[in-house]
Amino acid sequence: MRVLLAGASGAIGTRLVSQLVDRGHEVIGTSRSPDRAERLHALGAEPIVLDLLDPRAVRTAVFDTKPDAIIHQATALAGLRDFRHFDRSFAQTNRLRTDGTDALLAAAQQARVGRLVAQSFANHRYARQGGPVKTEQDPLDPSPVPTMRETEAAMAYLDQAVTDAGGIALRYGNFYGDPDDGLVQAVRSRSFPIVGDGGGVWSFLHLDDAAAATVLALERGAAGIYNVVDDEPAPTRVWLPELARIVGAKPPQRFPRWLARLFAGQAPVVMATESRGASNAKAKRELGWTLRYPSWREGFVDAYT
């Protein structure tokens, strides 16, 4: 297939370019920077400069490059630090998930592009009730933390708009595998504590496995939503000390909920204590996806030691 990949220069995008090229696809990869475009060329993509927030440019790019499929992996999450003002920190990503998605969908419809796959997210979104691991059928949190409302709404918007248009939204777990991973840096500096009972469940995913699932979704996925996560959703009290041990950091500090809330705000507390993880059964069953790193336990070791 001829694939237009928005966000080709990013942490998942670069891995995706390589895997798509390996599978025989032709990739047109976007970046806003000519320097990063050079790197895309070296990876085997045909680079183009594109700002997803410029709908006219998006339309032109789609008509000029004539793809069979579009993949949306554009986010602005690198260097994220301030989780107290969650929506403010995610504002640009939220625009990419709403306005950026709209621009791609409009252009895809006009140019009759048949397939669209977009990045969504699984963690911290499912209702904080019932079992620890949720499927795509389970309800989303009806009352998100106030500081996260816009971010949750942007992801819900993307899921709905993409699937309404016959596309695929991939709800990924927390990515890891990037050498500059912000979470790993926080664990190394002991600034990521276990909060309360550490009962919030997180799903993880190695970037290589994320790219592999994305290629399969492109090739054989049906319209709809897929959780794309590893096999071992785990409570914070389990994965956090293990990650600290693996990267050679001191064990994480422990904060009561009230103290963590004082320091970091409500969103990180809820993520650390109430979040639910996600099940990958549908992605494995329907996409024939096998993970190179079925558990973050071996993935963290491979990526960070």
Ligand SMILES: NC(=O)c1ccc[n+]([C@@H]2O[C@H](COP(=O)([O-])OP(=O)(O)OC[C@H]3O[C@@H](n4cnc5c(N)ncnc54)[C@H](OP(=O)(O)O)[C@@H]3O)[C@@H](O)[C@H]2O)c1
């Ligand atoms: N994705 C997640 O859910 C998530 C969540 C938390 C933390 N992280 C971590 O954050 C780090 C990377 O974050 P990231 O994936 O956002 O950054 P990234 O690796 O830099 O990827 C972002 C991609 O989006 C593109 N992009 C950004 N704004 C754009 C725009 N206006 N128009 C077109 N393309 C645009 C960037 O392209 P150009 O800049 O080249 O134009 C780049 O290709 C990783 O360590 C990851 O693990 C990710």
